[in-house]
Amino acid sequence: MKQLGVLLLCLFLLSCNLASSPEDMDKIRIEDILKGIARDFCWKDIEGIMTQVHPDYYHKGMYGFQLRGLWQDRMARFDLLDVEVRDIDLAGSRATVSMKLTFAAADSTLSYLDPDTEGDASYFYREDGVWFLCGNQQNFK
Numbered sequence: 001m002k003q004l005g006v007l008l009l010c011l012f013l014l015s016c017n018l019a020s021s022p023e024d025m026d027k028i029r030i031e032d033i034l035k036g037i038a039r040d041f042c043w044k045d046i047e048g049i050m051t052q053v054h055p056d057y058y059h060k061g062m063y064g065f066q067l068r069g070l071w072q073d074r075m076a077r078f079d080l081l082d083v084e085v086r087d088i089d090l091a092g093s094r095a096t097v098s099m100k101l102t103f104a105a106a107d108s109t110l111s112y113l114d115p116d117t118e119g120d121a122s123y124f125y126r127e128d129g130v131w132f133l134c135g136n137q138q139n140f141k
Contacts, residue, residue, distance in 0.1 A: 027088045030095055030124055030131050034083045037121065041081040046072055052133050059120050059135025067120055067135075078103035078110070095124040095131070 020028070033052050040048030049071055050064070057064035074081075080103070087098040099122065102111040115122035115136070125134035 038081045038083045054132035054134045078105045080104040093126040097122045
């Protein structure tokens, strides 16, 4: 009888869908990108950050090459970046990330919530199955 119980438990577990949904997988991919950006920031690897940026990046009147300058300025001012993802809103091939960014140096710390403050790293676009930073694609919003 004990073996039958174990067998039924095994069958039940096998019948459960243990795989994550496609939406969950997209959220994990986006969060991994943001963790990679934080790592690249700490390593002062601007190229690593920019590989996550779509060629058509546009955010509040800023293009990708200007985003590069913004992140280089942040790297000059701060040593560390911590990204705390609070929510990821998926809408087809687009996503908006709500998060807290904390930049730190020996003498100062700056924290703010995105996309409410800057938002330059909050908007994503999926192209050919790959997620990229794309900006909000709007002028000053």
